[in-house]
Amino acid sequence: MSNLDLQAIIRSLKTVLPNDKESIALHEPSFCGNEWKYVKECLDTGWVSSVGKFVDKFEAMLADYTGVKQAVAAVNGTAALHICLKLVAVEQGDEVLVPTLTFVATANAVTYCGAIPHFVDSEERTLGLDPWKLLEYLSDIANVRDDGCFNRLTSRRIKAAIPMHTFGHPVDLDPLVEMCSRFKLALVEDAAQSLGSYYKGGHTGNWGKVSALSFNGNKTITTGGGGAILTNDEELGKQAKHLTTTARVAHKWAIVHDHIGYNYRLPNIDAALGCAQLEQLPGFIKEKRTLSESYRKVFEGIPGVHFYTEPDFAKSNYWLNVLLLDERFSNHRDVLLEMTNNDGIMTRPAWMLMHKLNMFKDCPKMDLSVAESLERRLINIPSSATLMS
Numbered sequence: 001m002s003n004l005d006l007q008a009i010i011r012s013l014k015t016v017l018p019n020d021k022e023s024i025a026l027h028e029p030s031f032c033g034n035e036w037k038y039v040k041e042c043l044d045t046g047w048v049s050s051v052g053k054f055v056d057k058f059e060a061m062l063a064d065y066t067g068v069k070q071a072v073a074a075v076n077g078t079a080a081l082h083i084c085l086k087l088v089a090v091e092q093g094d095e096v097l098v099p100t101l102t103f104v105a106t107a108n109a110v111t112y113c114g115a116i117p118h119f120v121d122s123e124e125r126t127l128g129l130d131p132w133k134l135l136e137y138l139s140d141i142a143n144v145r146d147d148g149c150f151n152r153l154t155s156r157r158i159k160a161a162i163p164m165h166t167f168g169h170p171v172d173l174d175p176l177v178e179m180c181s182r183f184k185l186a187l188v189e190d191a192a193q194s195l196g197s198y199y200k201g202g203h204t205g206n207w208g209k210v211s212a213l214s215f216n217g218n219k220t221i222t223t224g225g226g227g228a229i230l231t232n233d234e235e236l237g238k239q240a241k242h243l244t245t246t247a248r249v250a251h252k253w254a255i256v257h258d259h260i261g262y263n264y265r266l267p268n269i270d271a272a273l274g275c276a277q278l279e280q281l282p283g284f285i286k287e288k289r290t291l292s293e294s295y296r297k298v299f300e301g302i303p304g305v306h307f308y309t310e311p312d313f314a315k316s317n318y319w320l321n322v323l324l325l326d327e328r329f330s331n332h333r334d335v336l337l338e339m340t341n342n343d344g345i346m347t348r349p350a351w352m353l354m355h356k357l358n359m360f361k362d363c364p365k366m367d368l369s370v371a372e373s374l375e376r377r378l379i380n381i382p383s384s385a386t387l388m389s
């Protein structure tokens with residue numbers, strides 16, 4: 001059995017990365033469009049806060065780009081997810097199916113509703129929720145009744161499933177849609193990482209009853225902090241807007257609220273940044289896909305390591321590029337992380353799996369062996385859109 005050639009991996013990285021920089025970030029934003037102009041307009045006019053024309057414009061541009069009926073801007077992706085779960089009526093004591101390989105916000109949003117995350121496994125082909133393994137598991141443990149789906153082991157209702165498009169790569173949505181309808185589960189897409197990613201020709205976020213986007217600083221486009229709720233259901237879209245804007249009843253001067261709403265509004269000055277960023281998104285995606293193609297080529301010939309490429313049904317934004325070590329070399333992961341970071345090349349492991357975090361360790365879960373293997377072997381490498389320009 002040969003050894004993993006760590007020097008060859010680092011050499012390959014350096015072939016692709018620019019050599020005139022002291023350090024290279026994992027993902028940094030780029031502001032080369034109308035950012036200054038639009039933000040200046042907010043300052044000049046005084047429209048900086050929670051209403052303004054850029055909020056409306058940003059929502060319209062998002063709906064247009066993703067092909068959904070309605071997009072509702074929110075203060076961040078986690079808040080958007082929280083509202084998504086409210087909209088599909090996730091309640092106190094419900095269980096919600098969440099991949100254990102995800103960013104903590106997916107599981108946190110479930111707990112904000114008083115519900116319990118139920119962790120499910122991933123598949124190596126997509127790095128996301130495995131619909132076939134989940135189908136088999138649910139057939140085993142779930143009881144579908146007129147009033148919903150129930151976990152035989154905990155007697156709790158299983159209300160929804162939140163597939164997440166890991167590092168921008170779409171999960172296999174068709175079988176998931178089928179499974180959710182069979183088990184009476186609401187489908188919510190955590191599309192926080194997948195703006196610009198398509199499944200069988202349609203933009204991610206169109207399959208869930210509602211979906212969430214994020215515009216955090218490290219995402220494909222950024223508003224500083226921000227997010228959005230996407231839906232093709234006009235009624236849910238209206239409710240999303242209402243709930244995120246303190247549930248105030250429209251009136252010329254009276255200040256009346258008809259629900260316990262949330263102040264999850266995206267400020268106009270952030271939306272201004274978002275409009276300028278969205279204008280550049282097609283260019284960012286093109287550059288990111290060119291970068292990933294370069295990575296694919298240089299890692300082709302190196303044994304023991306594999307550059308992850310999109311599944312054949314998808315066109316991915318390649319938000320964060322992924323190297324996967326062969327299982328037999330998983331004990332080299334930390335050495336490689338150490339060497340690259342010491343060398344000014346920012347690399348990161350996957351998030352610690354949700355079921356291993358202290359606050360979630362007692363949550364229900366299925367066999368998670370694929371996600372556990374991915375966690376041992378996965379390394380994210382520099383992925384900024386402007387890295388090669």
Ligand SMILES: *Cc1c(COP(=O)(O)O)cnc(C)c1O
Nearest residue numbers: 076077078103105106192214216
């Ligand atoms: C970024 C992200 C979110 C939302 O994060 P915010 O920082 O609140 O915008 C949610 N889920 C996943 C998987 C994410 O990567």
